[in-house]
Amino acid sequence: MKDVYLLSGFLGSGKTSLLAHLIAQFKAEGLKPAVIMNELGKLAFDSRVVDNDVPLKEMLEGCICCTGSEKMEAQLQTLLEGETFDVLLIETTGAAHPVEAMDAVFSPLFASKLNMKGIVTVADCKRWLERDKMTPQTRMLFLEQIKHAHLIVANKTDLLSDSEVASVTMQIQSLNNAAPIIQTSNSKIPLALITKLEATFHEKGINKTAIGKQLFLSSRLHTFSDAVDQDSFEDWVRSLPDTVYRIKGYVPLKGHKNPYLFQYAYGMVQWLPEFMKMEPQIVLIGDQIDRIEIIGESSYD
Ligand SMILES: Nc1nc2c(ncn2[C@@H]2O[C@H](COP(=O)(O)OP(=O)(O)OP(=O)(O)O)[C@@H](O)[C@H]2O)c(=O)[nH]1
Numbered sequence: 001m002k003d004v005y006l007l008s009g010f011l012g013s014g015k016t017s018l019l020a021h022l023i024a025q026f027k028a029e030g031l032k033p034a035v036i037m038n039e040l041g042k043l044a045f046d047s048r049v050v051d052n053d054v055p056l057k058e059m060l061e062g063c064i065c066c067t068g069s070e071k072m073e074a075q076l077q078t079l080l081e082g083e084t085f086d087v088l089l090i091e092t093t094g095a096a097h098p099v100e101a102m103d104a105v106f107s108p109l110f111a112s113k114l115n116m117k118g119i120v121t122v123a124d125c126k127r128w129l130e131r132d133k134m135t136p137q138t139r140m141l142f143l144e145q146i147k148h149a150h151l152i153v154a155n156k157t158d159l160l161s162d163s164e165v166a167s168v169t170m171q172i173q174s175l176n177n178a179a180p181i182i183q184t185s186n187s188k189i190p191l192a193l194i195t196k197l198e199a200t201f202h203e204k205g206i207n208k209t210a211i212g213k214q215l216f217l218s219s220r221l222h223t224f225s226d227a228v229d230q231d232s233f234e235d236w237v238r239s240l241p242d243t244v245y246r247i248k249g250y251v252p253l254k255g256h257k258n259p260y261l262f263q264y265a266y267g268m269v270q271w272l273p274e275f276m277k278m279e280p281q282i283v284l285i286g287d288q289i290d291r292i293e294i295i296g297e298s299s300y301d
Helices: 015-028 069-082 098-103 125-129 136-147 162-175 191-195 230-238
Strands: 002-009 033-039 056-060 087-091 114-124 151-155 181-183 200-203 206-211 215-223 244-251 260-265 268-272 281-286
Touching (some): 002 098, 015 033, 015 087, 015 114, 015 151, 056 069, 098 114, 114 125, 114 191, 136 162, 230 268
Parallel strands (some): 002 087, 033 087, 114 151, 151 181
Antiparallel strands (some): 215 281, 244 260, 244 281, 260 268
16 A cells, blocks of 8 residues: 655645655655645646656646546556555645545545555644634635644744744644644654654555544445446435445446446435446445445345
8 A cells, every 4th residue: 555645735835845845855765755736727836846756747727626536536546557656745735625635535446555644734824823814714724724634734933933933833733632733944844753644544444534633534445246226326325324425436237337437425426427347346435434334235135
């Protein structure tokens, strides 16, 4: 399994600086990093910090968490098939919600190949002091990125006085006291701080990823042994508890040659025919999904 780190943080907080710093440190350890960068603008400006010998996939325009989930899967697929690397660093746009960005990594295609080590959020201390100037929606995103981090990098401390640094760090920590926080300038963190993150536990086919103190998101991969009836499958989906947030994958349907691409999010289901014979597998993401009986399993009536 390859370790994956998601670099989150508000626009201009210092994610690219962190990326450059981590790449250099991984290389110094003899490990080969690969990078996926998701930029909102058309210009691949930040990718200049990534050396030519580092496999790089860019997703320009559109954000991983909104429209880019399929694009991201395609990029992951090409990386896994075409490149050799040891760790994957994904830099999200500053406008991405970290949990939704993480959803893109949980795909049936990669469940057994990628190990989500954690979300590292860079928090701009200077901006924190001026957060009241943000619109409520933007401020909410800024706070959410901090709340869902497994490690918080309190950056740009050089722009603050010592007492401001102390009080800002305390305030940021109070939003998420499960994550360690480190004060930095230019996002210079020791590598060991991130390599020791263990956001995901692997047990009996379930990958359980902790987000903050209370929230645990689990992903569970299910492989179908037989085709299922489409109506019965939809009935099963509707019968699921609200704690199943997302299902995606390929479902083998009775009467059809190839498994259909199936997506479920926020109560909406979507089917798309697939022209290739994909592995009949789905991933469920949610809370307590280990207790769910999956249609087609021997114990399910
Ligand atoms: N003074 C100061 N400037 C910093 C620090 N960290 C980053 N910067 C500067 O802030 C700007 C944005 O840094 P980036 O690392 O590109 O931030 P980013 O989060 O990748 O930005 P986006 O990709 O636009 O969201 C650059 O001009 C950096 O040189 C810091 O600790 N102190």
